[in-house]
Amino acid sequence: MALRNVEHYGNSILRKKCETINKFDDLDKLINDMFDTMYEENGIGLAANQIGVDLQLFIVDISDIDEEGESIHVFTNAEIINSEGDSWLNEGCLSVPGVRLDVKRPSIVTLKYQDRNGDAFTKKFDGLLARVIQHEVDHLNGNLIIDRVSKADKIGIGKDLKSIKENSLRTMESRKTSAL
Template sequence: MKLTIVEYPDKRLKEKSKPVVKFDSELHKLLDAMYESMLSSNGIGLAAIQVGYAKQVLLLNIPDENDAQSRDSLIEMINPVVVESSGETTYQEGCLSVPSFYEDVNRFERVSVNYQDRDGNTKSIEADGLLSIAIQHEIDHLNGILFIDKLSYSRRKKFEKEYKKMLKEKKISKSGTKE
């Protein structure tokens, strides 16, 4: 199964994802394909909606101190729910669905999340640091929220202007001429 990352401003990114009720081979195929897509795109997290599936499914694979991503450290979350959050932090975030754009976003410093694994088993995790930020970022995707939606009005307007310019330049360079 080959997946393509959905990019802003695609309206599917605003869609709310539905809970997963069947933990079957189709879900496993989706998870495995998402993992390959995330790694090949140099991502550390990916929500199913980012590859066109409106399901409450996300992956996280935070690199180790050598910047390596091992399948052993892969976290697959199905139907995640934040049950506790505390503290505040600001982190410069990027997104596979909003390529080449990074912006400071305010998040909770720590989160506790209940979720299910690929087989439907209930799990929970307490996270801080980059893992906490990545979890919140990916859960936002499941709710149709992009990190750029969290920007102030003026920063959002600046983003829109810069992003449109970047897309225009990308179009020109792909075609070799102005369209």
């Protein structure tokens, strides 16, 4: 198991739709690395593209917050097929560090997905788990929390976004240089 680098706003992998998973045999190491990385970063959800991997895969662990029911999940090839209600919550994102925004999302979602073994499910989720699922599905489709807020809210965090993007680009350049 290993920690992976979390990609930040400005990295193009965060803006593309991730590739469908067709082969499930070799996911265990990646999933373990994702959990290690998410815990190290104090997150409750992490999508594969947030660590630079172009796959339709995300993980969730809300066990520290919500002790009811199942709280640790692995989702692949997830698609929201229905949603109901609305709720607002202040969200953060590991790929947009230091930024928190009030985001409106449906309060209940029906998700069609596969688990880490490729078994297919369709389930309804609500509460915090529904919100985290939507946040991570957004990542897999190339969207960030900043795409879910008003133009005025985006302008309000413009300096932060510029700084995050500049740091992200410097980090990517540094990784390229050290790889040579």
